[in-house]
Amino acid sequence: MYPVETRQLTKIYASGLLKRFEVRALEEVSINVSPGEIFGLLGPNGAGKTTFVRILLGITHPTSGTAAVLGEPATNYRIKKKIGFLPENHRYPMHLTGEGVLRYFGRLSGMGGSHLKKRIDELLHIVNMNQWRKMKIRKYSKGMLQRIGLAQALINDPELIFLDEPTDGVDPVGRKEIRDILKHLRDEGKTIFLNSHLLSEVEVISDRVAILKNGRVIKSGTVDEFTTTADEYEILYDGIIDDDLLALIQAIDGSVRLENGILHVAAGNKESINSVLDALRSHGIFVKSMSQRKSTLEDSFINLINEEPKQ
Numbered sequence: 429m430y431p432v433e434t435r436q437l438t439k440i441y442a443s444g445l446l447k448r449f450e451v452r453a454l455e456e457v458s459i460n461v462s463p464g465e466i467f468g469l470l471g472p473n474g475a476g477k478t479t480f481v482r483i484l485l486g487i488t489h490p491t492s493g494t495a496a497v498l499g500e501p502a503t504n505y506r507i508k509k510k511i512g513f514l515p516e517n518h519r520y521p522m523h524l525t526g527e528g529v530l531r532y533f534g535r536l537s538g539m540g541g542s543h544l545k546k547r548i549d550e551l552l553h554i555v556n557m558n559q560w561r562k563m564k565i566r567k568y569s570k571g572m573l574q575r576i577g578l579a580q581a582l583i584n585d586p587e588l589i590f591l592d593e594p595t596d597g598v599d600p601v602g603r604k605e606i607r608d609i610l611k612h613l614r615d616e617g618k619t620i621f622l623n624s625h626l627l628s629e630v631e632v633i634s635d636r637v638a639i640l641k642n643g644r645v646i647k648s649g650t651v652d653e654f655t656t657t658a659d660e661y662e663i664l665y666d667g668i669i670d671d672d673l674l675a676l677i678q679a680i681d682g683s684v685r686l687e688n689g690i691l692h693v694a695a696g697n698k699e700s701i702n703s704v705l706d707a708l709r710s711h712g713i714f715v716k717s718m719s720q721r722k723s724t725l726e727d728s729f730i731n732l733i734n735e736e737p738k739q
């Protein structure tokens with residue numbers, strides 16, 4: 429059983445005055461998410477990511493196709509107990525304190541008493557908000573609101589968690605903390621579905637990703653499949669490589685290039701790479717690092733988005 433399984437999910441919104449215009453938000457989207465994985469749905473603004481999640485939560489209904497969550501149709505309200513959700517641009521009642529928000533949502537999930545109190549304490553520690561628990565959320569920063577939002581999504585200890593742009597407005601330290609929380613949840617066996625346009629982040633935590641554009645999946649796979657390794661090493665160094673030295677190392681290995689202060693050498697011939705390094709060192713150049721170049725998910729995403737002809 430896939431925790432999330434859609435088949436040819438299509439959503440057409442009728443919009444505009446008299447609902448005369450069609451917005452094709454999703455076109456035949458088929459996605460399977462495996463148990464215990466972090467799945468990242470990526471795509472530019474308006475690609476259909478939020479619509480997809482809203483259908484899985486039973487908030488919006490598809491025009492055609494099917495959506496199943498934890499083995500049940502997405503409209504089955506009983507599965508809601510096992511699901512957590514952090515909406516995009518969420519709005520909680522501003523007069524509540526941080527812990528008040530969690531109490532409110534805990535009660536909505538049918539929790540109460542000491543069990544709820546214990547869970548709130550636990551979550552406030554996990555999201556690092558304990559010291560602000562008594563402050564009204566009106567005074568919270570965007571990052572603080574996101575942390576409380578994440579705690580809210582976890583209040584009922586869900587099996588499956590949907591997060592729509594979870595690190596929106598969160599500073600780099602906070603983002604790292606959120607990533608660590610998500611990894612920890614995955615290690616506990618939870619399944620996490622993430623919508624994001626922050627590619628560098630999705631890259632570090634997702635097991636698999638799909639790229640949505642104009643409502644269609646244009647590519648899906650593991651992050652490794654998206655990030656190709658170039659057959660080339662990059663050498664970072666301290667010192668000055670003048671024309672003579674460059675000519676000398678190019679005579680050792682013809683593939684050597686010097687670009688923007690970084691040496692590039694083809695990965696094929698290990699012996700000549702070693703000789704290049706020796707020559708550099710013997711001419712007083714300090715070799716700081718040598719690494720194989722990898723394209724980032726961002727490079728791959730931008731290429732895909734630009735390549736694909738407009739629908």
Ligand SMILES: Nc1ncnc2c1ncn2[C@@H]1O[C@H](COP(=O)(O)OP(=O)(O)OP(=O)(O)O)[C@@H](O)[C@H]1O
Pocket residue numbers: 441442443451452453471472473474475476477478479480516625
């Ligand atoms: N209730 C609605 N009525 C009409 N059109 C809608 C509605 N909700 C979304 N849309 C349209 O559907 C398309 C997909 O929107 P959606 O919010 O799912 O995109 P998204 O990928 O989440 O974008 P973002 O990255 O900006 O959050 C957009 O063209 C949007 O204008």
Ligand SMILES: [Mg+2]
Pocket residue numbers: 477478479516592
């Ligand atoms: Mg969205």
